[in-house]
Amino acid sequence: MILSALLTSVAINLGLCLLFFTLYSILRKQPGNINVYVPRFVAEGKVKEGGQFNLERLLPTAGWVRKAWEPTEDEFLSTSGLDAFVFMRMFVFSLKVFTFGAIIGIVLIPINYMGSQLTDDSDFQHKSLDSFSISNVNNGSNRLWIHFSAAYVFTGVVCYLLYYEYRYISSKRIACFYSSEPQPHHFTVLVRGIPIPPGSTCTDAVQRFFSEYHPSTYLSHSVVRRSSKLHNLITDADKLYKKLTNLKQKNDAPKRQTREGCCGLFGPKVDTVDHYERRLGNIEDNVRMEQSSLASKEVPAAFVSFKTRFGAAIALHIQEGVNPTEWITEEAPEPHDVYWPFFTVSFLKRWISKLVVYVAYTTLTVLFLIPVAIVQGLTHLEQLETFFPFLKGVLRLSVVSQVITGYLPSLILQLFLSYVPPTMIMLSSLQGYISWSQIQKSACTKVLLFTIWNIFFANVLSGSALYRVNIFLEPKNIPRVLAEAVPSQASFFIAYVVTSGWTTIASELFRLSTLISNFLSRTFCKNGDDDFEPPSIPYHSEIPRIRLFGLLGVTYFFLAPLILPFLLIYFCLGYIIFRNQFLKVYVPKFETGGEFWPTVHNSTIFSLILMHVIAIGIFGLKKLPLASALTLPLPILTLLFNEYCQKRFRPIFKNFPAECLIKKDRADEIEHNMSEFYDKMENAYNDPALMPVQYSERFDSQRSPLLHSSQF
Amino acid sequence: MILSALLTSVAINLGLCLLFFTLYSILRKQPGNINVYVPRFVAEGKVKEGGQFNLERLLPTAGWVRKAWEPTEDEFLSTSGLDAFVFMRMFVFSLKVFTFGAIIGIVLIPINYMGSQLTDDSDFQHKSLDSFSISNVNNGSNRLWIHFSAAYVFTGVVCYLLYYEYRYISSKRIACFYSSEPQPHHFTVLVRGIPIPPGSTCTDAVQRFFSEYHPSTYLSHSVVRRSSKLHNLITDADKLYKKLTNLKQKNDAPKRQTREGCCGLFGPKVDTVDHYERRLGNIEDNVRMEQSSLASKEVPAAFVSFKTRFGAAIALHIQEGVNPTEWITEEAPEPHDVYWPFFTVSFLKRWISKLVVYVAYTTLTVLFLIPVAIVQGLTHLEQLETFFPFLKGVLRLSVVSQVITGYLPSLILQLFLSYVPPTMIMLSSLQGYISWSQIQKSACTKVLLFTIWNIFFANVLSGSALYRVNIFLEPKNIPRVLAEAVPSQASFFIAYVVTSGWTTIASELFRLSTLISNFLSRTFCKNGDDDFEPPSIPYHSEIPRIRLFGLLGVTYFFLAPLILPFLLIYFCLGYIIFRNQFLKVYVPKFETGGEFWPTVHNSTIFSLILMHVIAIGIFGLKKLPLASALTLPLPILTLLFNEYCQKRFRPIFKNFPAECLIKKDRADEIEHNMSEFYDKMENAYNDPALMPVQYSERFDSQRSPLLHSSQF
Helix, strand or coil: CEHHHHHHHHHHHHHHHHHHHHHHHHHCCCHHHHHHHCHHHHHCCCCCCCCCCCHHHHCCCCHHHHHHHCCCHHHHHHHHHHHHHHHHHHHHHHHHHHHHHHHHHHHHHHHHHHCCCCCCCCCHHHCEHHHHCHHHCCCCCCCHHHHHHHHHHHHHHHHHHHHHHHHHHHHHHHHHHHHCCCCHHHHEEEEECCCCCCCCCHHHHHHHHHHHHCCCCEEEEEEEECCHHHHHHHHHHHHHHHHHHHHHHCCCCCCCEEECCHHHCCCCEEEHHHHHHHHHHHHHHHHHHHHHHHCCCEEEEEEEEECCHHHHHHHHHCCCCCCCCCCEEEECCCHHHECCCCCCCCHHHHHHHHHHHHHHHHHHHHHCHHHHHHHHHHCCHHHHHHHCHHHHHHHHCHHHHHHHHHHHHHHHHHHHHHCHHHHHHHHHHHCCCCEHHHHHHHHHHHHHHHHHHHHHHHHHCCCCHHHHHHHHHCHHHHHHHHHHHCHHHHHHHHHHHHHHHHHHHHHHHHCHHHHHHHHHHHHHHCCCCCCCCCCCCCHHHHHHHHHHHHHHHHHHCCCCCCHHHHHHHHHHHHHHHHHHHHHHCCCCCCCCCCCCHHHHHHHHHHHHHHHHHHHHHHHHHCCCHHHHHHHCHHHHHHHHHHHHHHHHHHHHHHCCCHHHHHHHHHHHHHHCCHHHHHHHHHCCCCCHHHCCCCCCCCCCCCCCCCHHHCCC | CEHHHHHHHHHHHHHHHHHHHHHHHHHCCCHHHHHHHCHHHHHCCCCCCCCCCCHHHHCCCCHHHHHHHCCCHHHHHHHHHHHHHHHHHHHHHHHHHHHHHHHHHHHHHHHHHHCCCCCCCCCHHHCEHHHHCHHHCCCCCCCHHHHHHHHHHHHHHHHHHHHHHHHHHHHHHHHHHHHCCCCHHHCEEEEECCCCCCCCCHHHHHHHHHHHHCCCCEEEEEEEECCHHHHHHHHHHHHHHHHHHHHHHCCCCCCCEEECCHHHCCCCEEEHHHHHHHHHHHHHHHHHHHHHHHCCCEEEEEEEEECCHHHHHHHHHCCCCCCCCCCEEEECCCHHHECCCCCCCCHHHHHHHHHHHHHHHHHHHHHCHHHHHHHHHHCCHHHHHHHCHHHHHHHHCHHHHHHHHHHHHHHHHHHHHHCHHHHHHHHHHHCCCCEHHHHHHHHHHHHHHHHHHHHHHHHHCCCCHHHHHHHHHCHHHHHHHHHHHCHHHHHHHHHHHHHHHHHHHHHHHHCHHHHHHHHHHHHHHCCCCCCCCCCCCCHHHHHHHHHHHHHHHHHHCCCCCCHHHHHHHHHHHHHHHHHHHHHHCCCCCCCCCCCCHHHHHHHHHHHHHHHHHHHHHHHHHCCCHHHHHHHCHHHHHHHHHHHHHHHHHHHHHHCCCHHHHHHHHHHHHHHCCHHHHHHHHHHHCCCHHHCCCCCCCCCCCCCCCCHHHCCC
């Protein structure tokens, strides 16, 4: 890629972003779009539809930037929760890192440019981007020592920032814990693998065990039941109920009729409302029948609540039974965060499903590009012509053929990629996690690794999947192979940041798909806000995407520093846009207390190590073996630093220490009416599917009590 | 090696063993040897020296075999403790495994022998041992499927036995816990990294923290002090005191004189007793001075005792302070098991010393054979002649030269190897462990890995250390390289079992070095039993030695089944001899509660995996790629089995579950006078170096109160 081409691409994408921003600043003021652009305010009842038309609504303004910028960190933390706060700290951290990287880059770029390894005699405008990369430095040149020092200094600064950030976020986590209201999940543990003596029930076993061994702190428990069938029924009922409510609201419309048979296509015509009501009644009966039979479908698992947080922690941390596969305790999630449908049963089954998921995940990740390549192969013009002979004429037009060969393959890749986060969520949910937050955390790591493998390594190491796996089976060759392959892809990744990075972040603000679906539903369905649900941020797809740009920045900062200004723009945009989205769009659905930070930390460490490995290879290729050898301590020191951080901070993100728990317990006794809270807690962990259903009599605008279990 | 040579070697070594047994059965009856052969009875006061001479004392008898055989497992457990019991189970387990292996071997040997891959036309007696190994089976022969099935069946049986044994030992561990008296280390945790607020002391900080956060269970604490200098002084004083006692007892001897100056060689002559008494007095003063100054040398660590076992477990398992590097709790060892001298201080220092030890250990293990080879090279005759020209005449004698070239290298290797266990003990003690049992456990693993690398792999993969390390850096090639190298060393290892295995186990019974040193001390020193100390078994050198034979058996069982009968003899001998030694010789110095078993378990799993890898390689080499591919699931299944065992049993070996602790606490309240026990416990963890010393007035036959701290 030459410099002028890059500048063109930058100009086009800047234009696109500006267009998005302008459109956003106009569209967000239209009353019809409040569900798209300020759903959080709608959910919190802060905004109402309507209002007079005025000209100001059609003028693009940048007021939203100021509003997003204004709140302090503490204000942001209190409105959006610690998880959103951690998400934003990821941008702050990246901005700090790459600002420092850019300062180093200002030194490195002239040095690279002064080299003459690549014989590129064209004028400045037609210079290849590689002239600004390390590839242009002469072999054996002493100038490489500057790159060497840059790697050391940069690593030091990044590690310092990582340490600072980990400490800051863990202090915030503790502070949030201290300032929180009493919450059921702090007092509760989930117990699995309950051994039920013959002739007894699970409830009795739990009651007996905890009264025996935790007599002073044990409060109550609720046994889990196998309710996946019931959940399906209730989801059906919910849908039908909504349809029915909509129909009834349109009293003015003429009576609609439908057919009773298969898919509403056959059978005698009946009144739609009657028909739906009858079906709802049927389902309701089924639900009640299922609920009554469910009492006997006990799973040997229970949520056990204690009188104090410390009491729950004791049960959590000390192995309860003699057999470690029985009475397994784990932290209870927030009540509305529990993932009820897949409550796998025995220790062994959960373990096996976990293994199966690992195998499936590895296979999917490693071999993902094979089916993509096959499908992309199908889009060759000749094959299209064979399949659809009538297109022959159209396909011969040069514009059409260019579009198809140029855009279709990448479109197909994007299509396949868009299915990855949901697939990972599915895999994680099969792994036996019991809460949505855990599933998202696990899926986040999965998607992250997937992204690094299938975007970074797949582009760097061209060749078959097997070839790429093979490289990592010969550890000695890794630095050499990477050092050959990575710098040559510098211009591709610079372009990637400008095109993919800037556009996705701008479209995040614009929310095109939501805008369209909102428009369609308003135009055609007109069923109002009844099934309106404020969105929550999909951490599992956003964090990996942003971390990939972090990885690109860290690995390319000394290879091709030209990437850094574009990354800085990306992170600046991201900071403002995501702040705006958190304040106006996304509603937190769960609170992990910043547990996504370790993922960010680890991925940064991985990026650093990757950078070191490439540096070792590069210095070897550039005939400076001494520098190559002297770089060796760098990854080791980084890993030691990481090890230290794991010891110093990781435990805080796993569990709260005794000191905090006891202090908080004592504060609670003074500040809150605990007996009232205990009463509430007793029912907090009842399966929502077991709540009584009364659709038939419930034709008012109240929201379904089941909604919070099926809202994801 | 040919068959007849093996038989000769077997005959010679059998003869040696018989000689050892005969000598043992005579020598053990001599009253002068009771300190060598029944030191345990001496320590327990069951045997007294003396008795009339009679002829029976000179006749070899096998009564000791019956006596070692007779006690039941439970009797053995109650007299020798769980650690010794686990050690013996290792033999029982190996016997079971290799009996089954031998049954399979009976099928495999004829199959191997019927092959014709190795063209060996000599008669039966001169057949190479390789004719009985898998090397002789024809390439691509379908008979190899029998070997394939053997690998599967054998692995299945070993895994079943492993599971059975793990379960059996963990049930014994729990049973021993239930039947134990209240012991201080069950009620105590060691707290390190105590943050001491300015102007306060460690004692105050501990007192305040635990009264605040564990008010109902906290009992007392004793702060650790930096006492290594004091320990050295006291050791000196102890030695001097013993010398002095000996001298005084010999009142009849003429007054001895010594010189006061350097090494007793210069200076004016003085009376020896007076001289020693003066020196002892000096040291004693130093000790007192050091003790008084020690009060201020607090280490930020303390043993904190609780009123219940469960209370201690709570403090142990829940992170105490907000900063995970402060208030770090770990299990307290038994009071006499504490390793006082090296009480490293801060979290960071301990962590760094651990890393340094790992690096030192890895370097030592990988490069151990290099200095050995260099020293062995020095024994070449020509070099010896250059260094010691006067030996020229002697060295030209063919007998001398044969002995030197034949035995000296292996003698040097043995000499170097004999320093390995003490070195590993030293490394482990530098790692910051706080008890002798932990140091031994850690050293045991270190010696085990060292042995496998430097005896198994060094013999199998001939070549430089770097070459061997390189093989493991290319994972794909490992099966091929091992499959080529391992079978060719079969006859070497069969001979190794017969020579090294049988002899070491027989000399274990005979205790040659102790016998000689006892003889010498009785003959020359005549200072009686004053410094007699019953020995304890060095688990860290014995377990790895025995496990190496287990590894040989598992890896060679299907390659060269001829090894199995010799191994069975080894384990039978070992079973009887070690039972005898535990009952009569070794006194348990600490009780880990069978925590050595996981090491045995893991090493067996490692052997199995190694066997599978070799099998994969062998089937590949023998042109049976299908069998090679079908063996692949075997190591995976074995690892999964291991993973399951880790989950199922490992937690029991780490800590006792809440159920046991609470039951035991309640039983104690009924059965024992706990307040009396609490009083005792308060002083249990005082540093023995801080006890008052009074050598000058202590000239009676009482044993030093400090002895239990310096007995190792």
